[in-house]
Amino acid sequence: MQFELVHITSLFENATEGFVVTNSKGSIILVNPSACRMFEYEAEELIGQKIEILVPTQYQKRHVKLRDDFYNDPRNRVMGHGRDLHGLKKSGINFPVEVSLSTYLESGERYVIAFIIDITHRKEIEKSMVRQQEQLEHVSNEMRRLNAELEAKVEERTIILKEALQRLEQSQEELSEALDKERQLNEIKSRFVSMASHEFRTPLSTVLSSASLLTKYKDAEDQPKRERHIEKIKASVKQLNDILEDFLSLGKLDEGKVAVSVNEFSLNDLIQDVIEEMKGLAKDKQKIVYSMNDGELIATDKKLLRNVLINLISNAIKFSGEESSVWVNSNVNNGTVSISVKDEGIGISDDDQIHLFSSFFRGKNVLNIQGTGLGLHIVKRYMDLLDGEVDLESQLGKGTTITIKIPIKHPQYGKNDPGN
Numbered sequence: 001m002q003f004e005l006v007h008i009t010s011l012f013e014n015a016t017e018g019f020v021v022t023n024s025k026g027s028i029i030l031v032n033p034s035a036c037r038m039f040e041y042e043a044e045e046l047i048g049q050k051i052e053i054l055v056p057t058q059y060q061k062r063h064v065k066l067r068d069d070f071y072n073d074p075r076n077r078v079m080g081h082g083r084d085l086h087g088l089k090k091s092g093i094n095f096p097v098e099v100s101l102s103t104y105l106e107s108g109e110r111y112v113i114a115f116i117i118d119i120t121h122r123k124e125i126e127k128s129m130v131r132q133q134e135q136l137e138h139v140s141n142e143m144r145r146l147n148a149e150l151e152a153k154v155e156e157r158t159i160i161l162k163e164a165l166q167r168l169e170q171s172q173e174e175l176s177e178a179l180d181k182e183r184q185l186n187e188i189k190s191r192f193v194s195m196a197s198h199e200f201r202t203p204l205s206t207v208l209s210s211a212s213l214l215t216k217y218k219d220a221e222d223q224p225k226r227e228r229h230i231e232k233i234k235a236s237v238k239q240l241n242d243i244l245e246d247f248l249s250l251g252k253l254d255e256g257k258v259a260v261s262v263n264e265f266s267l268n269d270l271i272q273d274v275i276e277e278m279k280g281l282a283k284d285k286q287k288i289v290y291s292m293n294d295g296e297l298i299a300t301d302k303k304l305l306r307n308v309l310i311n312l313i314s315n316a317i318k319f320s321g322e323e324s325s326v327w328v329n330s331n332v333n334n335g336t337v338s339i340s341v342k343d344e345g346i347g348i349s350d351d352d353q354i355h356l357f358s359s360f361f362r363g364k365n366v367l368n369i370q371g372t373g374l375g376l377h378i379v380k381r382y383m384d385l386l387d388g389e390v391d392l393e394s395q396l397g398k399g400t401t402i403t404i405k406i407p408i409k410h411p412q413y414g415k416n417d418p419g420n
Contacts, residue, residue: 017117018034020114021112026050026052027050031043039090052067055088070112076100077101100115128175136169263302267330271290274306285322286317293333296332300408304382304385308383319346321345326342328340340401341402346397348396391405
């Protein structure tokens with residue numbers, strides 16, 4: 001559990017967004033380093049203060065009423081809620097922000113988490129676009145005036161002004177594209193924050209409630225109850241660890257910190273080890289059936305391939321029902337490893353299949369099942385690192401088959417095995 005808490009603390013401490021947690025009285029009880037840097041405060045200067053300390057002076061009284069109204073009718077609010085918001089730095093400087101709110105109950109008291117982004121740069125881009133638009137309008141007016149006054153030089157002036165117009169339009173397109181990319185990034189961050197808040201809340205609540213109940217069972221005859229709550233805590237901690245592993249894997253991939261290390265190993269042993277590990281996740285009377293065809297020794301990155309197999313087999317188990325079967329088949333032929341994982345689960349619609357390898361995407365029919373929406377995205381990224389490919393076939397209500405193909409590489413040089 002200590003290992004998972006380290007990851008949670010790291011996520012909180014190193015997040016680029018500001019996190020501010022307030023209690024039901026509007027007092028700040030927790031703030032992360034990013035928020036401290038944003039508002040130019042030390043953490044101890046903010047703890048215990050009302051949240052209005054971070055609101056511009058002219059809005060503070062109104063904000064108290066808005067805060068009270070929010071606590072009376074709490075609801076989550078995502079980034080970019082259609083309001084122009086500003087924060088107040090310790091130095092007295094106002095700056096534009098985007099704020100996302102999440103709320104939760106703990107021991108009967110309501111708490112609110114504010115996720116804050118400084119959007120000063122975006123506002124500067126928007127102002128620049130307005131200036132460019134004004135310049136464009138000015139050039140257009142000038143073109144009309146010159147055409148009226150200098151008919152003799154219409155063709156020459158038109159060419160010059162058209163070139164200027166093209167440059168301005170190109171500049172505006174570039175600014176628009178930059179703004180669109182920033183908005184897309186903020187949407188991804190918003191989805192991440194919303195999803196992380198939702199996925200962490202359930203297992204954390206289970207851990208807290210079970211830990212509290214454990215202290216009440218002190219007699220020997222209460223041992224079964226203690227064991228039941230300990231198992232709940234273990235399951236919730238594993239769930240938290242799986243979520244954090246997805247986040248950390250995605251972060252390492254985005255930062256280019258995942259290196260490929262090629263070694264020779266037994267494909268059969270690897271798959272059987274993973275299947276044995278996954279049996280602990282299997283539902284009642286659920287079976288994992290494995291078959292292989294030749295070519296037991298292969299050379300590729302064992303760790304990356306293991307992570308891919310864990311993801312595919314755990315997905316097949318998670319999205320299939322009791323008494324169902326999961327088939328794992330491997331084949332080595334002409335220097336290529338082919339592994340397929342087939343289930344009898346709920347399947348994936350055609351509309352969802354085209355988005356399935358995108359980050360944070362979840363199918364419409366699995367929204368009530370725990371998950372981050374990162375698993376298959378990470379699988380695709382790992383396959384790209386291994387110069388492999390991934391193929392998916394699925395029908396709603398009939399199950400899914402995912403097949404990966406990886407070239408066997410020379411263990412010393414990491415190049416495709418020429419057949420030696």
